[in-house]
Amino acid sequence: MPITVPVLPAGVDPAWLPREVWRPLGSRRTLVDGSGPLVETVHGEVAAGCARYGGAVVRGTRGARGAPGVPDGSYDLVLRLVHHGGAGRHTDPALLASPGEEGFVHERSGGTTTVTASGQRGLLYGLFHVVRLGEDAFRGDRAPEAHRPATELRMLDHWDNVAVHPVMGQVERGYAGGSLFWRDGSAVADLERVRGYGRLLAACGINAVSVNNVNVHEAEAHLLTDRVGDVARIADALRPYGVRTHLSVNFASPVLLGGPACADPLDAAVREWWAEAVRGVYAAVPDFGGFVVKADSEGQPGPFTYGRSHADGANMLAAALAPHGGTVHWRAFVYDHRQDWRDRSSDRARAAYDHFATLDGEFADNAVLQVKHGPMDFQVREPVSPVLGALPRTRVAVEVQATQEYTGQQRHVCWLGPMWSEVLRFRPGGEHGSAVGALARGGMVAVSNVGDDPFWTGHPLAQANLYTFGRLSWQPDAEPRRILDEWIALTFPSAADRLVDGLRTVLHGSWRTYEKYTAPLGVGFMVQPGHHYGPGVDGYEYSPWGTYHFADRDGIGVDRSAATGTGYAAQYSGPWAELYESPGSCPDELLLFFHHVPYGHVLSSGRTVVQHIYDTHFEGVAEVEEARRVWAGLADLVEPARHARVAERYEEQVRCAREWRDQVNSYFLRKSGVADERGRTIY
Amino acid sequence: MPITVPVLPAGVDPAWLPREVWRPLGSRRTLVDGSGPLVETVHGEVAAGCARYGGAVVRGTRGARGAPGVPDGSYDLVLRLVHHGGAGRHTDPALLASPGEEGFVHERSGGTTTVTASGQRGLLYGLFHVVRLGEDAFRGDRAPEAHRPATELRMLDHWDNVAVHPVMGQVERGYAGGSLFWRDGSAVADLERVRGYGRLLAACGINAVSVNNVNVHEAEAHLLTDRVGDVARIADALRPYGVRTHLSVNFASPVLLGGPACADPLDAAVREWWAEAVRGVYAAVPDFGGFVVKADSEGQPGPFTYGRSHADGANMLAAALAPHGGTVHWRAFVYDHRQDWRDRSSDRARAAYDHFATLDGEFADNAVLQVKHGPMDFQVREPVSPVLGALPRTRVAVEVQATQEYTGQQRHVCWLGPMWSEVLRFRPGGEHGSAVGALARGGMVAVSNVGDDPFWTGHPLAQANLYTFGRLSWQPDAEPRRILDEWIALTFPSAADRLVDGLRTVLHGSWRTYEKYTAPLGVGFMVQPGHHYGPGVDGYEYSPWGTYHFADRDGIGVDRSAATGTGYAAQYSGPWAELYESPGSCPDELLLFFHHVPYGHVLSSGRTVVQHIYDTHFEGVAEVEEARRVWAGLADLVEPARHARVAERYEEQVRCAREWRDQVNSYFLRKSGVADERGRTIY
Structure with a gap:
């Protein structure tokens, strides 16, 4: 049957x-x-x-x-x-x-x-x-x-909370409703939609799901032990489509869950506690995938508490998982989130490399180091993380963010395929070295953008990000526009050419459009604190999060050169270190990430920095307005509910893009005093 | 007995x-x-x-x-x-x-x-x-x-929610724990502490309490009708100390509570609904004081919905209350909270006067117009509201804020007596006119700073604000330092001279100290959005709240002159309008409230604006550090628990004051490019 x-x-x-x-x-x-x-x-x-x-x-x-x-x-x-x-x-x-x-x-x-x-x-x-x-x-x-897939692990990490978090809600950084998996403190009663989710994932090549938030709070910690039955039910629903279930765990689980009073990874009782916990998980979920761990990061506990290295921490969990074929995904997102903004010698961008590069070769075979694609945190533009080429003897996974925390929160169209493709094609060792997509032996991971929204992703067009991630994780050197065409052909079967063209028009350039109207030239983090939606040019400028642009009346940017800055540029291998070291050779789009320059600095585009800011912000808004117009013209070709949902979000995107344009331009006009060459309205 | x-x-x-x-x-x-x-x-x-x-x-x-x-x-x-x-x-x-x-x-x-x-x-x-x-x-x-008291109504408005609000908590802008009155969705079971609260209020002259938040949410709306029994229990506890109970009501109560489908104040059914509701309240609370109403303000419903004036709205409620001897306190805090920051012709400061001045003489005898002391919102420095002298035929109450929303949130010492005293002694009509304290025939109102904290006010020294308010409400022209001495003598009976001197030292100048290290020269609102604690120089600069400083590389401030600005200065009577109109005659401490000036503008103090900013911020921190030192030296004279609580808060105050100093100074150094004359460290 x-x-x-x-x-x-x-x-x-x-x-x-x-x-x-x-x-x-x-x-x-x-x-x-x-x-x-x-x-x-x-x-x-x-x-x-x-x-x-x-x-x-x-x-x-x-x-x-x-x-x-x-x-x-x-x-x-x-x-x-x-x-x-x-x-x-x-x-x-x-x-x-x-x-x-x-x-x-x-x-x-x-x-x-x-x-x-x-x-x-x-x-x-x-x-x-x-x-x-x-x-x-x-x-x-x-x-x-x-x-065949390029890597054997192609995973979605759901930042879903079992218990609704008072600040972060049910899904941390979720913009698509509640959780697919969890409701009212338990796994959802009817798992039919979860089965359907597994089927969608299989259809784009994803084979693993981590079912809870990497920030593991009280209720979620128990999924490892007395609540593992909930995990097993979800695993049962996903298994028929080849999707294995993983779990985020709290490094202090022994302490939280009534085990040993410490979580020292070299403590025998702690190790045995984990081994026993893992046996329990496999008894319930025979094909369990393994753990995802955020340790010593943004307040989460970790091995530093016990004077142990992250390799010690990861290897302890790897040892517990190894007999059963499980893997630990250890996140490299470790940095000081209580930094003093006054101290310009500290550099959050350096942190992952500084913490992990020296540990190469120390990780167990079934430990994977999960590295965010950029050194900061999923900004619209970052350089590729230098960690991705720095640990040849370590299984490294690349983590991208499908949920659009910093890229419009699924109220804005921002198709991330081109960004991810740039990362995956980047060759850390230079043009003769391997691309990130090939180096990522530990897998490809995306933070999920899915919730219980009827369209799965809040914005119907954000489905393209999920699909694109799956297909890129299978074939990292695939041409993203070909993947997008696949998605269009499947999602809009028998679409008229006008619809196909329209979808391409509004999606192809949407990432660069978003970049244009938000933070310029790689500088990042000009967002409202906390929720991260909408402009806040100084929103993170004096914060403890290590996210600064140092704009003053003369110039802007972070000097990360080796010669005069934080030295971050030197974390790259040969050709890149040299390229990024000098403002003259640094690519325009990353200039302010690597250098502090005067507003009058002339980009390789021939424009000054400040004129670039004005121009791109006007262009970005014009592009969103045009996309809205194009979408409106497709009303006869798209089901009414889907068309209306997208149209409504375009209204918000246009409003918000104008707010970005005007706040960013006003900020820099007020600060620099340089008038727009074209005399457009700046407030 | x-x-x-x-x-x-x-x-x-x-x-x-x-x-x-x-x-x-x-x-x-x-x-x-x-x-x-x-x-x-x-x-x-x-x-x-x-x-x-x-x-x-x-x-x-x-x-x-x-x-x-x-x-x-x-x-x-x-x-x-x-x-x-x-x-x-x-x-x-x-x-x-x-x-x-x-x-x-x-x-x-x-x-x-x-x-x-x-x-x-x-x-x-x-x-x-x-x-x-x-x-x-x-x-x-x-x-x-x-x-005899100067006014017959001396009231505390508690912004307490019956149901804990998901964002604002149990007490909106409360910094002293939960509510004294409400717990778990009802009036507290044991009202003995409320009786004790009434006694404290009587001992400083307060005779009225409004027991719920002016933002009246769903649960609180029912206090008017089916939940009036809870109000009656509180009233019973306060009555033996001469304190009458008032209620904040939602203008849309008829709609919310199953009455008529509209809340039009001229609709006969609506008026009868209110009359009936008021009869119910008086049946439960025979000496009920009346209503407090925030209407058409920050999203609350009001008469504008029906094309009616605020006098129409207030008079409808006054008519319902009149047969029973009750009063309606109608707040004048009406402004556009969805302002466009790009539009410099709009001015929130103008709003209360623009809305209410023309209504003078239209309010019923038992309607009181409750006016915030300044035109904005309880900033550390504002001019006195021009509304306070503008409605001679209206009973006006002055509203101050004991809860320290913008003045350190009871983590900082900020004794507000001198500020309130300045307001109450201000003579809107010039030196021969009456003082605000005499003009406020409708009463004196403070937003309460009290919660269920063991020290009542979170910071033990913030009790002085509550006491001072009570005594000033009785005698508005009292010398605040004399009131403070009363408070010291009562609170610390038989205190050694060293303790009395120490308390005076840390309290007397604390408001001006707070002003020094926060927003300069009356400009206001350089706070973190939402919670309003800690510095955010641009925190409200591009917001819809009408709270801007317009700092650019050349200067700062809001031009509210009649000649070239928003015209706000002309809302004052003769001598004040003239004084505020020109930067040359405007008092230093209000300069940036009324004028946009270059950083090099020389104040009447002889310092430039930017040097004033640097100097006051360094001074303010030094003063807090000194106050912390003085307090530490009183350890042998104060009960340990009280001393420890204050000492711990001084640590936070010093930390936060330094953050204010460094962020504000850095912001203006980066923007102006003007170095500190004294070469101190600015980042």
Whole structure:
């Protein structure tokens, strides 16, 4: 019996899996061949598609030996699980062997499209590959292509709280309603939507979810022990779509949960406490993925309390997880959040490298160092973190933020694909070195932008960020615009060219547009404190958070050069250290991140810094106004609810962008005294 | 039987009524003569003092006819209620008649001190007058002195919420713990502390309390109708000390509480709804004081919704209250809180005058216009509101803020007596006109600084603000330092000279010290948005709240002149309008409130504006450091708990004052480029 495909609650958007995407496959004859629970999922999906569109599915269970009594040539599509090293249609064993647990081989000849996988997840991903191809999957011939993910861990971290936090709410930095997983202090009673979420994730290549906030408060700490049953229920819902469940844990769990009175990672009783806790978790969740840990960071406890290193801390948890195949994701987001703004020698940007670079080689095999893509905190523009090239003997994961904390909070359109792609293509060792996407052996992680909102992500167009993250985590060197086209084709099936063009227009440049009307030239953090929405040019200027621009009447920026500044630039390998060291060679878009320059400094664009600020802020608003106009023109092509939701958010985006423009421009006019060359209105 | 004096819960500070203040009276022979519930209170107080200190009290009930069988000469103290117009010892009927319901005549001859009152409250206030005098009350002879309050309403407005507000908490802008009145959604079960609070209020002359926040949310709206029983319980607890209970009401109450679907003040059904509601209140609280209303202000509903004037709104409520002797206090705090910072022609400071001046003469006799002392919002320095002299045919009350929202939130010492005194002595019509204290026929109101904190006010020294307010409300032209000395003598009985001197030192100049290290020269609002604690020079600069300083690289301040600015200065009467109009004649301390001037503008002090900013900020911190040192030196003279609480808050005050100094100075150095003449460290 095929499993039943998830049925989303009424009114919940199907996102990139609307019914219509199943038509090409569902109207044909398919063989699903192989055995195992995820093969049942594949069968269930195909069966549902066929039930809807008149096709037929045959279920085989012989794997490489072919389905019983039916020649493959009778099918339009064969989805086949082969045993590793077994003989199939392919005569090249290397090709067959290469895809691994999650890969698949896709080919077409003689009127039959074939997906062959040696692992169940591979078959599932192969199925969704066929779905993505649509009618193209059933045209002409196609030589065998092997598809495999670049990294075996492609994870979403949900910053969801079990108990609603008095300040941060149910989902910390969440802009899409409440939690998908938690309600009224427990896992949600009806997990059908969570199953549907797992299906959406599988369809874009994500295979892991951490189900609670990295800031682990009291209620959430108990998920590790007496509340693990809640975790198991969620894991059960996600498992059929190949998604493993992870848990954020509090480093002080032994103390919080009635174990030893300390959390010293070298203390035998503490280690045994963790080992026992992990055994309990695996008893409840046999395929549990592991832990995510934010330690010694923004007030969270950590090994520093006991004079231990972060390697000591991570390795203790790794040791507890190792017997069960689990992994610890140890976040590198460690810095002094009680910095004195008066002290210009301290530099938060340096912190992760300073804390972790010397620990290279000390981490256990199943410990992953999870590094934010930039040295600060998910600003619209940051350099790539120097940590990402600095620990060759450590499994490093790259963390990006799909939830738009600093990029418009899902009230603004800001498609982050191009930013993430820039990070993943960055080569820390220079042009002959590997790209970040290849160096990130520990995986790709995004902070989730999903909640219980009917559109999943608050802003309907923010679904594109989630989808793009999944696909980039599978193939980090993919062209993001090609991924966006996939998303458009799936989400808006049979879209008219005008709609496709319109969606491209409003999404393609939206990140750069957002950058234009907010903080200029890489300087970052000109936001309202606390909630981080809307402009506050001096909002973090005199704060303890290490986030300064040092604007005065003469100039602006942070000197992070080695020669005269904080030395951060020297944390990069050769070519980058040199490039960033001098204002003359530093790329314009990062100039104020690396240098303090006069307002009259001439950028490589030929404009002065202050004129650049004025120009980009006027341009950014004009671009948002234009995007709003384009969207308004698509009203006849988009379902009314979706169109209205986006249109309404464009009103807010335009309002807010104008506020950004006017506050930033007024701030710099008042400070610099330099008039706008074009005489536009600045207040 | 005398009533029992309130017994405060263990650990609650007795404030200005410690046991010892009763010794002079309690060790003597007293006659309490007259009848009525408040006479019983007086009797109870005297009896309790005598029980403790060995004196004796005789209870007479004959009033002017003398106590039965005992000649007055046998008493050290006679406290006597006489019937209005009746004959007593005094031969001058005018003198006897003059004190009114709340006044009293105090004299001493032949070894007997006599307090004569024609109203029960007068007798109660006379008793506390004797308590304040201590042994002096029983020395020598004293010719008859009539004491009476300057205004008949001396009120504390508690901004207490019945239901804890998700953002503002239990007490809005409260810095002294939870509410004295409300807990867990109801009036507190044990009202003994509320009785004790009434006693403290009576001892400083306060006779009215509004028991809920002027922002009236859902739960609090019901106090008017189905929850009036809670109000009655509080009123019962306060009544024995002559304190009447008032209620803040929501102008949209009819709509909120199931009455008519509108709240139009001219709608007959609405008027009848209110009349009926008021009847219900008086049935539960026969001496109910009346309503406090914040209408059309910061989001609260009001008559503007129906195209009616504020006089229409106030008069509707006045009409409902009039048959029962109640009063409506209608707040004049009406302004546009969604102002566009780009629009320099709008001026929040103008709002109250613009809204209300033309309504003079239109308000009912029992409607009081409650006016904040300054045109903005309780900043450390503001000019006196021009509304206070602008409505001669309207009963106006002056509202000050004892809770230190903008003046250190009871973590900083900031004795506000001198500020309030300046306001009350201000003569809106010029030197030959009446002072504000005399013009405020509608009463004196303070936003309470009291909560369920053991010291009542969070900071133990903030008790001085509450006491000073009470005494100034009784006698607005009193010398505040004399009041402070009273407070010291009562609160620290038998204090050594060193303690008295120390307390004077840390309190006398504390308001000016606070002004020095915070926002300079009357400019105001350089605070962190939302919570209003700590510096944020641009915190409200680009906000919708109408609170701007317009600092640029050349200068700072708001041009409110009539000639070139918003015209606010012209709202004042003759001499003041002229004085404020020109930067040359405007007092230094208000310069930036009225004028935008270059940083190099020379003040009447001889210093430039920017040097004044630097100097005062360094001085202010030095003064706080010195006050901390002085306080530390008093450790041997103050109870440990009180000393420790104050010492701990001085640490925070010093930290915060330094933060103010450094942020403000850095801001202006960065903006002006003008170096400190004395070369001190600015960041």
